[in-house]
Amino acid sequence: MLRAPELLLPAGSLAKMHAAFDFGADAVYAGAPRYSLRVRNNEFSRPEVLAQGIEQAHARGKQFFVASNIFAHNSKLKTYLRDMEPVIAMKPDALIMADPGLIMMVRDQWPDMPVHLSVQANAVNWADVKFWHRMGLTRVILSRELSLDEIEEIRQRCPEMELEVFVHGALCIAYSGRCLLSGYFNHRDSNQGTCTNSCRWDYKVMNAGEDASGDLARIPVESISLNYRQALEEANASFSSMGDLERHPLADRPYMIEEAERPGQLMPILEDEHGTYIMNSKDLRAVEHVERLVKIGVDSLKIEGRTKSLYYAARTAQVYRTAIDDAVAGRPFNMDLLGQLQGLANRGYTDGFYQRHHTQEHQNYMAGASELHRSQYVGDVQGVHDGWAEVDVKNRFAVGDQLEVLHPTGNTLVRVEQIQSLDGAPMDAAPGSGHRVRIALDQRFDKALLARML
Secondary structure, three states, rough: OOOOOEEEEEOOHEEEEEEHHHHHOOOOEEEOOOOOOOOOOHHHHHHHHHHHHHHHHHHHOOOOEEEOOOOOOOOHHHHHHHHHHHHHHHHOOEEHHHHHHHHHHHHHHOOOOOEEHHHHHHOOOOOHHHHHHOOOOEEEEEEOOOOOOHHHHHHHEEEEEEEEEEEEEOOOOOHHHHOOOHHHOOOHHHHHHHOHHHHOOOEEEEEEEEEEOOOOEEOHHHHHHHHHHHHHHHHHHHHHHOOOOOOOOOOOOOEEEEEEOOOOOOEEEEEEEEEOOOOOEEEEHHHHHHHHHHHOOOOOOOOOOOOOOOOHHHHHHHHHHHHHHHHHHOOOOOHHHHHHHHHOOOOEEOOOOOOOOOOOHHHHHHHHHHHOOOEEEEEEEEEOOOOOEEEEHHHHEEEOEEEEEEOOOEEEEEEEEOOEEOOOOOOOOEEOOOOEEEEOOOHHHHEEEEEEOO
């Protein structure tokens, strides 16, 4: 029988941690104060909350990992061991680390503390994994740039090491997240935990060319000659007849970009055969590959998103728990799971580097399946009394809408027959975020989450 991998969820708060556990997670991870890559919107940056999280996870028989995965400059080395001592005393199940120097310091100071190698360390081959095993680490989180076949070879060559891979969440336009954009634009270094997600800002792309001094400069629309316009049209017309391995004729041209909040600050960009590195990525969704990852023998499947909503934690935990259980039991992949993830806020989905080349038929099939079960998060049930649920509204819903009730005991669909204000006045619709209303709901769905079917 196949062995079920650990399902590892992000925990940005105690409430999200418990939602992840309620809906199927085996473990969670959160950042250590000052020394992790997600310092904003993180309730666990407060030591007393981190201690509560670890204690409460253990009380539920679950694991809690602490990320300490910055690449530290000299100034942070002076305080690192002192600041980490109380964290170690909280007895987390492992530290997630990337910096070899910090790893050395932890291994010397606390040799019994399990250390997992962060994805930031870019482990991309089996020799990497063997090296870190020799250094005393117990798990390697493999680089996002690996294919399924590469992961399988690493598993076969390194049976002694636990392997973890990402299956869902945001992707960086950088090698395993080691990005300089935020530091360049805002002087906030993503490798020190202060990323401003510069890759997702609103950029306008402009044509560029060499000026009289040989520097790149914007080519104004009015200065583009007829011949240049004609060349653009011909290049675009020829693109449809190109083979899969050929490059677009305009790919080697220089361009400039302007960010919406920085008008007049033009930045040059170039594209090579691998793409343009300053643009936003789609989000990772690899639920369709869970079966293969289970068969390979990966030890942990990881979801990204410590700053995402409680609904995100619940929905992703539930969907990937189902995919894991189906794979272990030998059941075929349920395509409806793709659509359930479509209801989460996303920038479009990709399965990343797991499968190198998709056919057009495969892409169309996956896209079509994603539309089968589309929904929008609309509220949290705060409690159910005498058949009426008090709902903290997140998005608008109305009488007549069909809602999916997400609950650890199972999901169900209900039709909204009535909506009331908290003082009992009838309403046609729940206006949106910031409001609380009441709807008729079964008592067993206390603390459920609600999504409107689209």
